[in-house]
Amino acid sequence: MAVPSVLLLTDRNFTRKQNTRLEKQNDLGWKLFGKVPLKETSQKDPKRIHKEYEEKTGRAHKPISPKQNVRKNLDFEPLSTTALILEDRPANLPAKPAEEAQKHRQQYEEMVVQAKKRELKEAQRRKKQLEERCRLEENIGNAVLIWNNEILPNWETMCCSRKVRELWWQGIPPSVRGRVWSLAIGNELNITHELYDICLARAKEKWRSLSTGSSEVECEDAGFSAADKEASLELIKLDISRTFPNLCIFQQGGPYHDTLHSILGAYTCYRPDVGYVQGMSFIAAVLILNLDTADAFIAFSNLLNKPCQMAFFRVDHGLMLIYFAAFEVFFEENLPKLFAHFKKNNVTPDIYLIDWIFTLYSKSLPLDLACRIWDVFCRDGEEFLFRTALGILKLYEDILTKMDFIHIAQFLTKLPEDLPSEEFFTSIAAIQMQSRNKKWAQVLVALQKDNREVERGSPSLKH
Amino acid sequence: MAGSEAGKGNGGFRIILLGDSTVGKSSLLRCYTEGSFIPAPCPTVGVEFYSKMMDLPPGIKVKLQLWDTAGQERFRCITRSFYRNAVGVLLVFDMTNRKSFEHITEWYHEVASIQLMEKVVFLLIGHKSDLKSDCKVSTEEAEGLAASLGMGFIETSAKNNTNVDLAFQTLTNTIYEALKNKEIDLQEGWDGVKVIHKKNCNPQKKKRKTQEKCLC
Numbered sequence: 001m002a003v004p005s006v007l008l009l010t011d012r013n014f015t016r017k018q019n020t021r022l023e024k025q026n027d028l029g030w031k032l033f034g035k036v037p038l039k040e041t042s043q044k045d046p047k048r049i050h051k052e053y054e055e056k057t058g059r060a061h062k063p064i065s066p067k068q069n070v071r072k073n074l075d076f077e078p079l080s081t082t083a084l085i086l087e088d089r090p091a092n093l094p095a096k097p098a099e100e101a102q103k104h105r106q107q108y109e110e111m112v113v114q115a116k117k118r119e120l121k122e123a124q125r126r127k128k129q130l131e132e133r134c135r136l137e138e139n140i141g142n143a144v145l146i147w148n149n150e151i152l153p154n155w156e157t158m159c160c161s162r163k164v165r166e167l168w169w170q171g172i173p174p175s176v177r178g179r180v181w182s183l184a185i186g187n188e189l190n191i192t193h194e195l196y197d198i199c200l201a202r203a204k205e206k207w208r209s210l211s212t213g214s215s216e217v218e219c220e221d222a223g224f225s226a227a228d229k230e231a232s233l234e235l236i237k238l239d240i241s242r243t244f245p246n247l248c249i250f251q252q253g254g255p256y257h258d259t260l261h262s263i264l265g266a267y268t269c270y271r272p273d274v275g276y277v278q279g280m281s282f283i284a285a286v287l288i289l290n291l292d293t294a295d296a297f298i299a300f301s302n303l304l305n306k307p308c309q310m311a312f313f314r315v316d317h318g319l320m321l322i323y324f325a326a327f328e329v330f331f332e333e334n335l336p337k338l339f340a341h342f343k344k345n346n347v348t349p350d351i352y353l354i355d356w357i358f359t360l361y362s363k364s365l366p367l368d369l370a371c372r373i374w375d376v377f378c379r380d381g382e383e384f385l386f387r388t389a390l391g392i393l394k395l396y397e398d399i400l401t402k403m404d405f406i407h408i409a410q411f412l413t414k415l416p417e418d419l420p421s422e423e424f425f426t427s428i429a430a431i432q433m434q435s436r437n438k439k440w441a442q443v444l445v446a447l448q449k450d451n452r453e454v455e456r457g458s459p460s461l462k463h
Numbered sequence: 464m465a466g467s468e469a470g471k472g473n474g475g476f477r478i479i480l481l482g483d484s485t486v487g488k489s490s491l492l493r494c495y496t497e498g499s500f501i502p503a504p505c506p507t508v509g510v511e512f513y514s515k516m517m518d519l520p521p522g523i524k525v526k527l528q529l530w531d532t533a534g535q536e537r538f539r540c541i542t543r544s545f546y547r548n549a550v551g552v553l554l555v556f557d558m559t560n561r562k563s564f565e566h567i568t569e570w571y572h573e574v575a576s577i578q579l580m581e582k583v584v585f586l587l588i589g590h591k592s593d594l595k596s597d598c599k600v601s602t603e604e605a606e607g608l609a610a611s612l613g614m615g616f617i618e619t620s621a622k623n624n625t626n627v628d629l630a631f632q633t634l635t636n637t638i639y640e641a642l643k644n645k646e647i648d649l650q651e652g653w654d655g656v657k658v659i660h661k662k663n664c665n666p667q668k669k670k671r672k673t674q675e676k677c678l679c
Contacts, residue, residue: 231562235535238485242503251503278484278535279508317540346654354509354541363505405654406475406528409512 140173147176155183168379169425171372178290184378185299193294196266203265207233232276236264243281244367250285259288263297270301277313279358280304286362286374308382312357322451323357324349326444327386333435334390338397345405349389352412356389364415369424383433383440391428395419475526475657476638477548478631481570482555483563484534487590487621491555492531494621495631507533510545517635525635539573546577550647550655551634555588556605558618559597564589564605571612582647583655585614586634593620 086108089096096104146167151158158164172180210233240260241251249256263284268275283303287296304313311319327349332339342348355364360377362370377384392415393400400408433440480488489504489511496513513529530549532542546552554570556563567587574583587609589600602618609616615633619626641647642656649656 231536235484239506242506245501245503245505275537277537278506278533281506315537315540320541350541350544351510355511358508363508406512406514406526410514413509413511 139170143167143170144173144175147173147180152176152179152183159183165379169376172375174290174371177371177375178287178295181287181374181378182291182295182299185302187298187302189298189302189305191270191298191301193298195270196294196297199266199269199297200262202269203262206269207265232268233265235278236261236268236276236281239276239278239281240264243285247367250281256285256288259293259296260284262293263288263300266297267301267304271304274304274310274313277315277358279355279363280313282359282362286360286367286370290371306382308357308385312354318451319448320350322444322447323386324353325447326440327353327389329435329443329447330386330431330433330440331390331393334431335393335397338393338401341401342408345408347405347408351409353386353389355413357385360385361388364413365419366417369419369421372421372425386440387431387433388428390431391424394431395424395427474523475528476550476635477528477530477655478551478553478634479530479532479545479549480553480555481532481542481546481574482534482553482588482590483536483557483560483566486534486555486557486560486563488534488553488555489531490621491553491588491590491619491627491630492529494624494627496529498624500621500624506535507531509533509538509541515631517632519635519639523639525639527631527635543573543577546574548654549583551584551586551638553586553588553630553634554614555590556600557591558589558600558605559591559594561599564600564608567608568612582641584634584638584641584647585612586630586637587612587614587616588630589616589618591620591622592618592625593623 086105095101151164151167168180240257243250243260245251248254250260251257260281264276264281267280267284284296284300287299287303290296291299303309308323310316311323328339331342331349360370361373364370365373373384373388377388380387392412396411400411403411435443438446480492482488484506489507490500492513493499493501493504496515510533511531513531515527515529517525517527519525530545532538532545552574554567556567558564571585574585587605589602589605605618606616615637617626617630617633619630621627638647638656642649647656649658
């Protein structure tokens with residue numbers, strides 16, 4: 001008999017509806033606590049609350065700038081509401097004894113206090129989150145100013161300074177990202193916008209001759225059969241709509257479909273010896289999202305011309321194995337326990353590295369994170385790609401050491417979508433790209449030298 | 464590791480899917496393991512993995528380790544190193560793409576030239592059977608090729624989920640039969656088939672033995 005007839009409602013949507021309905025008909029004798037105001041707003045006058053309520057329900061049609069909106073949210077949050085109801089016994093039953101009623105009231109009040117406390121805590125958490133977001137936005141705003149006014153005009157002198165490097169690590173603001181990437185990647189190949197136009201015109205010619213079925217395909221690209229080229233051009237077409245399918249912008253009829261097609265087509269004419277290789281469409285797509293078409297082409301060609309990318313996209317298997325071997329040197333150095341576990345389970349680096357390196361993480365990481373990886377890759381070069389791989393392994397070291405082959409392979413080729421970005425970058429930062437006083441490039445050169453000697457036939461050096 | 468797996472099943476088969484780009488290897492696997500179909504999935508770069516448990520008739524559970532490979536010809540020298548450890552191969556072509564069918568013999572010889580095992584079990588898959596009107600390869604022709612290469616043939620569709628389970632069941636059963644008849648030779652250090660003996664499972668002992676061998 002001692003159960004107080006108290007109803008605790010915490011479902012947000014439900015209580016919200018209740019709340020609005022109850023405001024209209026206040027004569028039910030229910031007690032209702034809702035929208036616990038934050039400390040600094042607890043003395044708000046009812047008029048202001050009413051005004052805000054109107055704004056929220058859209059009754060007032062004043063346009064609100066996004067900035068105001070954020071501020072308002074800070075002041076007054078649409079919190080989950082808690083309704084707590086204390087009812088007397090129905091009239092047809094005997095009334096509660098005074099003592100019991102007193103006890104129930106007391107229990108009821110305690111519950112209310114608890115609920116309020118919980119709500120307040122939740123409100124504070126949300127407020128903190130919002131403040132964090134505002135702070136982040138402000139930081140990005142400041143960073144844009146620094147990049148635009150200080151760094152970009154003095155690129156040559158400033159790009160290697162400590163301050164810039166640090167700012168760079170934080171992530172380049174999206175509005176200047178394309179320009180910084182372009183500058184950092186450079187244009188060693190001296191590609192001009194005109195060259196892009198010429199390559200594109202040639203590609204278009206080839207598409208036309210292919211679609212009309214004429215066999216007069218130019219034979220300037222000796223060594224590559226017309227059939228192979230045809231397959232390559234065909235494959236580009238098929239792969240474009242399979243590039244970031246979730247974004248829905250590269251698909252047939254999408255705004256960037258033709259741009260992506262053009263860049264990839266132009267590249268096969270510019271470098272027929274490399275041609276189109278799956279994975280390229282992702283790199284081109286990320287560049288298109290940050291740069292104008294011709295500049296994206298220039299960055300794309302120069303990026304693929306870097307030694308690591310050339311080795312992979314020309315599928316120089318011998319050289320790829322050297323890259324994997326170098327990676328393993330740093331893997332063992334940084335994560336010896338996991339390295340041993342992988343060895344025991346026959347998890348070789350080609351299983352997970354191929355996709356990561358070919359697409360520069362754009363297929364395997366969320367796009368915003370992939371862009372941050374690209375930021376630092378543009379700063380530090382190929383070694384950062386391998387450092388990132390080790391960062392991923394470090395981040396998930398504990399779970400990976402408990403997995404067997406197939407689970408490791410599945411996990412690494414399909415990374416969790418909710419990869420925590422800050423922890424991830426902390427993991428990467430903790431990876432030392434130094435092995436016995438040797439840096440990445442030195443290890444790579446040493447391995448290449450060893451390999452050449454092995455090829456020349458000195459079996460003593462093998463393994 | 465083997466000990467913990469013993470509770471779950473009696474072994475594992477490694478199966479690899481090969482065939483030209485865009486014939487639908489990934490879709491076939493996604494349909495089989497997740498029961499879903501996405502019209503244009505991302506192209507596979509390198510290799511991707513799926514796994515599923517399968518019940519074989521006499522109360523035996525087998526864990527299928529499914530390797531999905533990149534189809535572009537350029538990647539062949541990379542994927543080649545993956546064939547070696549497979550016991551089953553699904554050779555997949557697109558029924559609406561004549562070329563992908565013509566390349567099947569090449570894919571077959573690729574594996575045959577690399578695979579060191581006595582026997583690998585193959586199965587030919589004619590995929591996208593839902594697109595009947597666009598068919599560029601007849602069932603008879605595909606069956607003829609399969610027979611000449613000594614393997615079975617099944618038409619599948621991931622879009623309609625037609626024969627997908629059947630394909631994997633057929634392949635797994637054939638592997639199992641071959642194992643029972645000792646047609647497949649089990650070698651140490653080969654990952655194509657993992658047999659877990661329920662009673663006496665002591666991998667450490669085994670290891671020590673091989674180490675001793677090395678010392679001799």
